[in-house]
Amino acid sequence: MILPEIEYHAPRTLAEALKLLVKLKEARIMAGGTDLLVELKQGLVEAEALISLQNIKELKKIEKKDQSLRLGAMVTPQEIISHPLIKQHFPALVEAAKSMASPQVRSLATIGGNIASAVPSADLPPTLIAAEASLELQCTESFREVNLLEFFTGPRLTICRDEELLISILIPVPPPKTGISFLKFSLREANALAVASVASRITLENEVISQASVVLGAVAPSPLLALKASELLEGKKPSPSLFEKAASIAKDEASPISDIRSSIWYRKELIQVLTRRSLAESLKRAQKNPG
Ligand SMILES: Cc1cc2nc3c(=O)[nH]c(=O)nc-3n(C[C@H](O)[C@H](O)[C@H](O)COP(=O)(O)OP(=O)(O)OC[C@H]3O[C@@H](n4cnc5c(N)ncnc54)[C@H](O)[C@@H]3O)c2cc1C
The missing domain is CATH 3.30.43.10 (Uridine Diphospho-n-acetylenolpyruvylglucosamine Reductase, domain 2)
Known part of the structure; x- marks a missing residue:
């Protein structure tokens, strides 16, 4: 057309x-x-x-300020993949960016567009939510910072007003003994949207999980923080049986639709498997991360 x-x-x-x-x-x-x-x-x-927004240089910066990374809205997935600060602090975001589309699309697309489009299957939001990212929204008259999770209000719907621009994404550097991971299942290796995805985060204190989150993609109208699964993990010693329980709860919290890519049943099964695997990977990373 x-x-x-x-x-x-x-x-x-x-x-x-x-x-x-x-x-x-x-x-x-x-x-x-x-x-x-x-x-x-x-x-x-x-x-x-x-x-x-292509000619606006100030929206293309990646910088570390205090204990946060600030990514301009026009940063591309390809830049996320190759940037040393992101590789060092957020390997899970690099993995999410690598899972997107194809090299051609990754060089054109932007993190701001991936978030602002508010497509339920978008690949970057689940990891960013697990990392507790926030967004800077600017219009001529005002500026506000909002929590990424609260930005989404439904499929292709956000709290961004017509006269507002998403200008940057702030990601706090994860504290010591924290691991974050992202897993996506799609029908092909390239140019394929997620059938389901899971990002998880684990912070350890004295071998016990002090903070956890499980975030689900493509199985709800917006990226979904699986609250019950996350809460189950906190205050407990990590173990395969705990992760299995959390995965089964995450499966219940998911509310997917059936569409051309998958049925409701299959998406729920995927959430269970991906949650269990993602938690195991986040634990490994938390154990290795001295901070
Ligand atoms: C072949 C193909 C494969 C794809 N595969 C994937 C995939 O695997 N995973 C995935 O997540 N996505 C995928 N996509 C979707 C798309 O590439 C991504 O969502 C991309 O990140 C969108 O970014 P963009 O900069 O191109 O956004 P645009 O298309 O420019 O904008 C998208 C929407 O966001 C709004 N917007 C953009 N920037 C801002 C801003 N700064 N402030 C306010 N509003 C803004 C626009 O007005 C528009 O409504 C694919 C697309 C194609 C064509």
């Missing part, structure tokens, strides 16, 4: 982009365009104008 005629703007600064967002009521923000252009071509969304 051919794109309809659309005005195109490519501001060079964040301030300029924010002003355009206020001025052009029927405009859409374009980051890498890997989701948006497909939707426009298919007639799933409409826009009179596009505001591309």
Whole structure:
């Protein structure tokens, strides 16, 4: 399908982009365009104008500030894969980025677009939620920081207002004795959305799990923090039987749909297996991580 005629703007600064967002009521923000252009071509969304963020250098930075990493919204999965700070502190995010799409799409797509599109199967949010990431949202008049988990309100729905831009993602550096891992099941190795995915996090204190989270992808309207499974783990000594129990609870907490990629039953089975495996991997990483 051919794109309809659309005005195109490519501001060079964040301030300029924010002003355009206020001025052009029927405009859409374009980051890498890997989701948006497909939707426009298919007639799933409409826009009179596009505001591309490609020329805004300040949205492409990766920096460490105090005890957090700050990733600009225009950082690509390919940059996540190769950046030394991310490799050092968040190997699970590198794995999630590697699992996305193909080298071509990974070089164009952005972390901001992956989050803002709010597609239930998106690969980066579960790991970012497990890492307790927050988002910086900016408009001409105000700035706010929101918890990533609270950003999503449903499939393709977020709390981001029309005049707001997601400008960066803040990820606290995990404390010592913390391990995070991400596992995804898809029908092919490349260019395949998750049928189900799980990110988990474990923090150990004196051989006991002091903090845990299990986050499920592609099995609910938005990435889902499996609260009951997470709570079961806390305060306990890690063991295969504890992980098996948590996995079975996570399976019950998942509320997937049946679609072209999988049935409800199969997605729930996957959640159980992926949760058990992800917890075992997070434990290994926590034990090896002196901080
Ligand atoms: C062949 C193919 C394979 C794919 N495989 C995967 C996969 O395996 N895993 C996966 O997770 N995704 C996959 N995708 C989906 C897509 O590539 C990703 O979600 C990507 O990260 C979207 O980022 P983008 O920069 O291209 O977003 P865009 O398409 O530019 O934008 C997506 C949406 O987010 C909004 N938006 C973008 N940036 C901002 C911002 N800074 N502030 C506010 N709103 C914003 C846009 O207005 C739009 O509504 C695939 C897509 C294709 C075409």
